[in-house]
Amino acid sequence: MRRVALVIGLAAWLAGPIAGRVAVGAPMEKGAVPEAAPLATSRPPDPANGRRIVVDRRRGFCLLCHSGPFPEERFHGDLAPSLAGAGLRWSEGQIRARLIDSTAINPDTIMPPYFKSEGGYRLGRAFAGKPILNAEEIEDVTAFLATLRD
Amino acid sequence: MGRIVALLIAVLAAASVRAEGVQVPGIAPADRRSGFETMGPDVQAMQRDDFSNPAMLGVAAGEAAWSRAPENGKPACSGCHGDIDAAMRGVDARYPARDAKSGAVLDLPGRIQTCQSVNQGLSPQPRESDGLLALQAAIALRSRGMPIEPPSARGLSDGVQRGEALYRQRFGQLNLACAQCHDANWGRALGGTRIPQGHPTGYPLFRLEWQSIGSLQRRLRNCLTGVRAEPFPSGASEWLDLELFLRERAAGMASDAPGVRP
Numbered sequence: 001m002r003r004v005a006l007v008i009g010l011a012a013w014l015a016g017p018i019a020g021r022v023a024v025g026a027p028m029e030k031g032a033v034p035e036a037a038p039l040a041t042s043r044p045p046d047p048a049n050g051r052r053i054v055v056d057r058r059r060g061f062c063l064l065c066h067s068g069p070f071p072e073e074r075f076h077g078d079l080a081p082s083l084a085g086a087g088l089r090w091s092e093g094q095i096r097a098r099l100i101d102s103t104a105i106n107p108d109t110i111m112p113p114y115f116k117s118e119g120g121y122r123l124g125r126a127f128a129g130k131p132i133l134n135a136e137e138i139e140d141v142t143a144f145l146a147t148l149r150d
Numbered sequence: 151m152g153r154i155v156a157l158l159i160a161v162l163a164a165a166s167v168r169a170e171g172v173q174v175p176g177i178a179p180a181d182r183r184s185g186f187e188t189m190g191p192d193v194q195a196m197q198r199d200d201f202s203n204p205a206m207l208g209v210a211a212g213e214a215a216w217s218r219a220p221e222n223g224k225p226a227c228s229g230c231h232g233d234i235d236a237a238m239r240g241v242d243a244r245y246p247a248r249d250a251k252s253g254a255v256l257d258l259p260g261r262i263q264t265c266q267s268v269n270q271g272l273s274p275q276p277r278e279s280d281g282l283l284a285l286q287a288a289i290a291l292r293s294r295g296m297p298i299e300p301p302s303a304r305g306l307s308d309g310v311q312r313g314e315a316l317y318r319q320r321f322g323q324l325n326l327a328c329a330q331c332h333d334a335n336w337g338r339a340l341g342g343t344r345i346p347q348g349h350p351t352g353y354p355l356f357r358l359e360w361q362s363i364g365s366l367q368r369r370l371r372n373c374l375t376g377v378r379a380e381p382f383p384s385g386a387s388e389w390l391d392l393e394l395f396l397r398e399r400a401a402g403m404a405s406d407a408p409g410v411r412p
Contacts, residue, residue, distance in 0.1 A: 005239050057341070057349070063341060064340050064341040065340070073203055074342070075341045076338070076339070076341075076342050077338070077339050077343035078339045079335050079338050079339070079340060080246055086378060097327045103325070106173075108172070108173075110326060110331075110334075110335070112324040112325055112326070113322065113325055114241050119322075120320055120321060120322045120323055120324070120325040120377075120378075120379065121319060121320060121321050121322070121324055121379070122321055122322060122374075122380045123322060123379065123380065123384075124322060124323060124375065124378045124379055124380050125380055126378075127322075127323045132324075137338075137355050
């Protein structure tokens with residue numbers, strides 16, 4: 001998995017700066033996206049809780065960037081592909097890998113790494129030592145996205 | 151041999167910059183738009199009309215302060231500079247600038263603070279205080295419509311470069327760089343907010359969300375806490391470097407300070 005990330009990273013590096021603006025949701029080949037094994041959790045995944053996390057502006061804040069089948073939510077972002085049909089396009093392992101650390105799939109991505117506890121440069125004090133979502137929450141969101149099949 | 155080593159070092163240095171900084175293409179000069187141009191028509195109307203622009207209250211307070219002499223017998227701003235219209239014309243458009251006496255690079259609030267302490271014998275008003283923002287707004291108004299001058303033309307390229315490195319640096323728990331929002335995704339919807347190009351043309355300005363007038367540093371602090379990063383401490387050189395880069399990036403654009411933003 002590390003190696004895949006490295007190869008993709010090198011390819012991007014060699015290709016040099018991209019001309020023009022980066023297209024939103026440039027389709028990725030399914031085979032190019034690695035899978036991540038389920039995280040150790042204290043309870044089985046709860047897709048209904050996953051849905052709540054996805055729309056929650058403080059927990060998942062996915063709709064800052066993504067749109068999706070959430071008619072009750074007024075504002076959807078348009079920086080990323082719609083989450084509708086995510087469960088058709090990707091396996092659970094691929095969805096999980098995408099959530100854990102999207103930069104391992106696309107080094108230039110804007111999608112935040114949801115399960116990295118090292119944190120970023122000048123990490124805010126209040127967030128030290130904590131990933132954005134914990135293992136249970138990652139599994140809940142993964143299980144929920146896998147249900148988005150149309 | 152020495153040449154090869156030098157070449158190797160150069161290549162490695164280039165690689166490390168590349169690896170750290172986000173590389174997205176900048177905005178072509180002809181495609182640059184200020185926050186005024188990209189915001190909604192109702193907020194634009196509010197800024198266009200000086201009677202509805204709340205930042206003009208700050209201008210009035212700043213103009214009064216301009217000619218008010220301190221109680222210690224030292225001169226008012228007007229005592230040294232004279233009429234604000236003539237004396238401050240175009241000044242904001244060429245800040246940050248180097249102080250000829252001390253050699254320090256100062257942004258406009260830093261310049262005002264220096265005058266307050268050196269020339270007026272006062273303890274300077276704090277950044278973000280109403281008094282300092284008011285003076286800054288009154289001075290900035292005298293550059294309205296004028297093109298922003300590039301700091302590189304004043305010998306400040308080093309700061310511009312440091313600022314650009316920060317602009318391309320991923321920050322915080324969300325791991326996002328300024329460039330990823332403001333170069334690669336401006337105009338798109340981040341939830342309910344349109345991402346502007348991030349030009350520093352309108353500061354200090356009245357933000358409806360703040361319900362007050364605020365500085366560029368306050369805006370940048372908001373962007374950093376937004377990505378869950380720890381903002382630089384007040385007075386840190388990084389703020390100045392970021393401002394220098396943003397002013398270079400906006401060179402030639404018209405100043406619209408003191409502005410209004412959503």
